[in-house]
Each structure stands twice: as structure tokens, then as C-alpha cells.
Amino acid sequence: MLRDITLGQYYPVDSPVHRLDPRTKLFGTMVFIISLFVADSIWGYLAATVALGLVIRLTKVPFSFMVRGLRGILVLLLISVSFNLFLTDGQVLVQLWIFRITWEGLRTAAFMAVRLIYLVLGSTVMTLTTTPNELTDGLEKSLGFLGKVGVPVHEISMMMSIALRFIPILVEETDKIMKAQMARGADFESGNLIQKAKAMVPLLVPLFISAFRRATDLAMAMEARCYRGGSGRTKMKPLRYQSRDRIAYGAELLYLAVMIGLAVVL
Amino acid sequence: MSIKVEHLNHIYGEGTAFSQYALKDVNFTIEDGEFVGLIGHTGSGKSTLIQHLNGLLRASSGAVYYNGENIYADGYDMKKLRSKVGLVFQYPEYQLFEVDVFSDVCFGPRNLGLEKEEVEARAREALSLVGLDESFYAQSPFELSGGQKRRVAIAGVLAMEPEVLILDEPTAGLDPRGRDEILDKISQLHREKGMTIILVSHSMEDMARYAGRLIVMNHGEKVFDDAPKEVFKHYKELEKMGLAAPQITYVVHELREHGAEIADDLTTVAEARDAILAALRKG
Structure with a gap:
């Protein structure tokens, strides 16, 4: 049942990409996204394909797992492709009743589709190889400069990691309460919308009560350990760049240079 | 009225990288009116097992028969099964949600589609039980105390008038008095109403005192299935599984090693006292 849901979708294997510093991966993802918008020729996209394919190979994550993220954008993809395909003016290729496909339309639609798919794949590589906690750590460190202008970076990232940490716990709790109410004859599946909404009450009330209880307990436990926000706080596992991160940064910058070069030259 | 479990297997996360055996080829039959204790270390599969008995979890393979009917057969009425096989989860007070005690207990029977009078009569009966x-x-x-909350939650299941009552560690987290109250009520239901009871517990003393039969689970497999006296004779094997026999069993075995002539299957303090006194008088 609910137990089968994977959140944060981290895929636990050991690979060179998994071992990289989260900041390196954040930067790499950003570079990849920028490069997709820089590219405007077939050569640019080819270079992006090679780079993405190489990184995916390095992650050791099965490709089927990678593609799973694409299902979410299928509708968006179809809409944007058909808009570009049918509504672009230019040299007419096929004309069917009021539908007209132009050479330019075909070109933009194809580029658009590839761009969208690569955007999702690129960020999926990041989330599949980085635990949610590493991700928040990386974001906290990378966005640390915002703290100078009064943004509570540490607090926000602490809230993010607590929220992430509690998702599986609350999912489990939901599962448990659902089963307990089903053992008392509750029915969560059948009925119309109003009946279904009503059936959620025996699930949501205990869930909220337990969430509040857990929140108070956690706040108490943090205070008991003298937690008082981010100032002067050190980390058990501070982020430190290794030589592989330097290599990765080099590769990322080289890739960006190639992509810009291709866009300028061609 | 029997529950029969045949070659039951359950695998969590089947077909993924995280797949894990929770139950491995479990077989047993529980007859009407039995008081069965179910013990096992955390993660031994007890909780998974009991959720199969009322159809909350579906086995990866194998079958469960209730009164001779396969509960996985097409068109089997799961809702009816759940009213016949009442399951009280661990910390059942976390499932309470209504504004008052009485309506919360009414939730179960109301889901069965009974008339208002019948629902209220059952709730009253269950609360008095x-x-x-x-x-x-x-x-x-x-606003109730922990023990009272738990009794309300148990009443919520009893109000469905089950023939079999399964309780997953009903005494966890209660003080000794709350514990005894709950266990006495359960044993009373067994004696006076003839209800079949399956009790999951970590307390070997409770098992020795109440259960007529003990099923021991380890790593998803059934290891022992016998009268408590017989099971506790294997206390060394139980220890290897992270379990133990009642403390009095250890006293008895220690005394025997020092030459006392007493039986080796004593599991309650009262029995042991009588046997020790008898042995002393003889010697």
C-alpha cells in the first residue's frame, strides 16, 4: 500500500556521481540547464546528449528508473509539442484540413521536446544520486551568502531537512492509522466525492494530532540539546571538496565552454 | 470458527532493490475458543502475520482460510471478515478521532451498516466490557488517561462483536495497574464470551499466565508452536532469538542444577512456589 511510495527518490548505489559533493552536483545541474537554453543547433543538442549519456552511465542507476520521472511531464510535453508543431508559420510540409505542419514547426517542436526531456533527466540525475539531506546541506552552503542580507538560510534549510525527515514517518503513520480504521470497517475507496472526503476524517484527525505531538516532542528534544539556531553551529559532517570535485568542476566548465562555443560558431 | 494459514509468504517491496522476506512458509490452524500467544523479536514478522488474518495485507503466496473459506477468493466480503476478526493495533489510542468516547466506539458498528439502536446498544455493551x-x-x-484511552480503542473493536480478537501488544507503555486491567479484561472475554484470542506480547510472564498455546516467530518463520510449558523448555534457543523464558523458569532450572527435585516445566510463580514447597517438605 502506501509503503511502496518512494520519496526523495534517492537510489542507493555507490558510484562516482553519488560520491561527489552536493554543491558540485548543484552547479553541474545548473550548468546543464543553462546549456540547454544556449544550444540552438543540432550539434549543441548532440553534445548535450553525449554529456548526459556519459553522466547517466556513471551514476550506475538503471535507465528505466531514470525515465520514470518523465511520466509526470507527459501531458505538458504533448501540449507544448503540438502547439509548436501546428502553430508555427513557415515552409509548409503537410496540410490536413485545418492542420498544417511546417518545417520550422517540426524543428522547434523537436528541439522543445528534447529540451524538456533533458531538463527533467538532468535534475533527476541530481535527485537520484543525492540524499535529501545532502541536498539541503549543499543548498545551505551554496546560498550562505544570502544570510548577509538577512535571509535565515540555516533556519530554512533546517526546516527543510526536518520536513524531509518526517515524510517517511508520516507516510508510515498514515498507513498505520488507515489500517486501524479499516480494521474497524472504514472504507476509503468506494463512494462519491463527498463520501470519500468524509471518510478521510477518521484518518486526518489522528494524523494531525500525531504530527503536532511529534513536533512538540522534537522541539523539546532539540532544546534539551541546546539548539539555538545557526550562529556558531558546526557540522558533524562538514562539506569538503575532494580532488574528484575539482575534476568534476573542470569538466562542467569545459562542457559549458563547448556549448557556448558551438552556439557562437554555428 | 477456525483460522487456517497455509504456506503463507509475504515479501515487502517485491520486485524492487529493497525486497525483503517478512514471512516464510507459515502454517497453522487456530481453533475456536483458543487463547494463542504470539511472540517474536522485533521484526520477526508477528505484526505482518496478524495483518494477514483479517485481510489488511495480501500474501505474496499461500492462503488464509476463515471458517473454511479462502479469504483471497473472488468476491469474498473483506468488510465482513474484518468485523469477525477484530484487530487491535499497537498503541490503538492513536486511532481515536471522534469528539466523544461514545461516538468513537460507534464508528465500527456504524460502518457495518447497522441500525442506530443496534449501534448504540453494541457501543454500550463494548464499553461496559x-x-x-x-x-x-x-x-x-x-482527555482520558493512557490506560482509559486504550480501553476506549479496544471497545471500538469489540463493538463490532468479533468472534476472534487479535491484540498487538495491548499493554505496551502502560503502568502495571493499567496492564493488569487490560489483560484481565481480555482473559475475561475469553472465559465468559468464549472469544478466540490471539495476543502478541513481549512479556513471557503474561504468556505463561494467560495463553494456552504459544507460537514463536523468528525471521519470518514459525519456530515453535506448542503449549507455553513446552515452548519455555527451549529457553536457550529462545535466548538466541533475543527472547527469553519467564524469570521463574530460570530460577527453577538453577534449582534443578543444584539438585532440587522439581519438575522442569514450571512457568508461573504460583506453580513454582507449590513445587518448591513440596520438594522442601519431602527433603
Whole structure:
């Protein structure tokens, strides 16, 4: 049942990409996204394909797992492709009743589709190889400069990691309460919308009560350990760049240079 | 009225990188009116097992028969099964949600589609079975003590008038008095109503005192299935599984090693006392 849901979708294997510093991966993802918008020729996209394919190979994550993220954008993809395909003016290729496909339309639609798919794949590589906690750590460190202008970076990232940490716990709790109410004859599946909404009450009330209880307990436990926000706080596992991160940064910058070069030259 | 489990297997996360055996080829039959204790270390598969008995979890393979009918057969009425096989989860007080005690207990029978009078009659009956009188009816369930909350939650299951009552560690987190109250009520239901009871517990003393039969689970497999006296003779194997025999069993075995002439299957303090006194008088 609910137990089968994977959140944060981290895929636990050991690979060179998994071992990289989260900041390196954040930067790499950003570079990849920028490069997709820089590219405007077939050569640019080819270079992006090679780079993405190489990184995916390095992650050791099965490709089927990678593609799973694409299902979410299928509708968006179809809409944007058909808009570009049918509504672009230019040299007419096929004309069917009021539908007209132009050479330019075909070109933009194809580029658009590839761009969208690569955007999702690129960020999926990041989330599949980085635990949610590493991700928040990386974001906290990378966005640390915002703290100078009064943004509570540490607090926000602490809230993010607590929220992430509690998702599986609350999912489990939901599962448990659902089963307990089903053992008392509750029915969560059948009925119309109003009946279904009503059936959620025996699930949501205990869930909220337990969430509040857990929140108070956690706040108490943090205070008991003298937690008082981010100032002067050190980390058990501070982020430190290794030589592989330097290599990765080099590769990322080289890739960006190639992509810009291709866009300028061609 | 029997529950029969045949070659039951359950695998969590089947077909993924995280797949894990929770139950491995479990077989047993529980007859009407039995008081069965179910023990096992954390993660031994007890909780998974009991959720199969009322159809909350579906086995990866194998079958469960209730009164001879396969519960996985097409068109089997799961809702009816759940009313016949009442399951009280661990910390059942976390499932309370209504504004007052009485309506919370009414939730189960109301889901069965009964008339209002019948629902209320059952709720009254169930609350009196767990020893809560009318002064509690209008109270909010969230303002009661831990033991009282738990009794309300158990009443919520009893109000469905199950033939089999399964309880997953009903005494966890209660003080000794709350514990005894709950266990006495359960044993009373067994004696007076003839209800079949399956009790999951970590307390070997409770098992020795109440259960007529003990099923021991380890790593998803059934290891022992016998009278408590017989099972506790294997106390060394039990220890290897992270379990133990009742403390008095250790005293008895220690005494025997020092030459006392007493039986080796004593599991309650009262039995041991009588046997030791008898042995002393003889010697």
C-alpha cells in the first residue's frame, strides 16, 4: 500500500556521481540547464546528449528508473509539442484540413521536446544520486551568502531537512492509522466525492494530532540539546571538496565552454 | 470458527532493490475458543502475520482460510471478515478521532451498516466490557488517561462483536495497574464470551499466565508452536532469538542444577512456589 511510495527518490548505489559533493552536483545541474537554453543547433543538442549519456552511465542507476520521472511531464510535453508543431508559420510540409505542419514547426517542436526531456533527466540525475539531506546541506552552503542580507538560510534549510525527515514517518503513520480504521470497517475507496472526503476524517484527525505531538516532542528534544539556531553551529559532517570535485568542476566548465562555443560558431 | 494459514509468504517491496522476506512458509490452524500467544523479536514478522488474518495485507503466496473459506477468493466480503476478526493495533489510542468516547466506539458498528439502536446498544455493551461506565460517554477521548484511552480503542473493536480478537501488544507503555486491567479484561472475554484470542506480547510472564498455546516467530518463520510449558523448555534457543523464558523458569532450572527435585516445566510463580514447597517438605 502506501509503503511502496518512494520519496526523495534517492537510489542507493555507490558510484562516482553519488560520491561527489552536493554543491558540485548543484552547479553541474545548473550548468546543464543553462546549456540547454544556449544550444540552438543540432550539434549543441548532440553534445548535450553525449554529456548526459556519459553522466547517466556513471551514476550506475538503471535507465528505466531514470525515465520514470518523465511520466509526470507527459501531458505538458504533448501540449507544448503540438502547439509548436501546428502553430508555427513557415515552409509548409503537410496540410490536413485545418492542420498544417511546417518545417520550422517540426524543428522547434523537436528541439522543445528534447529540451524538456533533458531538463527533467538532468535534475533527476541530481535527485537520484543525492540524499535529501545532502541536498539541503549543499543548498545551505551554496546560498550562505544570502544570510548577509538577512535571509535565515540555516533556519530554512533546517526546516527543510526536518520536513524531509518526517515524510517517511508520516507516510508510515498514515498507513498505520488507515489500517486501524479499516480494521474497524472504514472504507476509503468506494463512494462519491463527498463520501470519500468524509471518510478521510477518521484518518486526518489522528494524523494531525500525531504530527503536532511529534513536533512538540522534537522541539523539546532539540532544546534539551541546546539548539539555538545557526550562529556558531558546526557540522558533524562538514562539506569538503575532494580532488574528484575539482575534476568534476573542470569538466562542467569545459562542457559549458563547448556549448557556448558551438552556439557562437554555428 | 477456525483460522487456517497455509504456506503463507509475504515479501515487502517485491520486485524492487529493497525486497525483503517478512514471512516464510507459515502454517497453522487456530481453533475456536483458543487463547494463542504470539511472540517474536522485533521484526520477526508477528505484526505482518496478524495483518494477514483479517485481510489488511495480501500474501505474496499461500492462503488464509476463515471458517473454511479462502479469504483471497473472488468476491469474498473483506468488510465482513474484518468485523469477525477484530484487530487491535499497537498503541490503538492513536486511532481515536471522534469528539466523544461514545461516538468513537460507534464508528465500527456504524460502518457495518447497522441500525442506530443496534449501534448504540453494541457501543454500550463494548464499553461496559472494558469497564468504562456512562460517566465517560460524553468525554473527549483525548482527555482520558493512557490506560482509559486504550480501553476506549479496544471497545471500538469489540463493538463490532468479533468472534476472534487479535491484540498487538495491548499493554505496551502502560503502568502495571493499567496492564493488569487490560489483560484481565481480555482473559475475561475469553472465559465468559468464549472469544478466540490471539495476543502478541513481549512479556513471557503474561504468556505463561494467560495463553494456552504459544507460537514463536523468528525471521519470518514459525519456530515453535506448542503449549507455553513446552515452548519455555527451549529457553536457550529462545535466548538466541533475543527472547527469553519467564524469570521463574530460570530460577527453577538453577534449582534443578543444584539438585532440587522439581519438575522442569514450571512457568508461573504460583506453580513454582507449590513445587518448591513440596520438594522442601519431602527433603
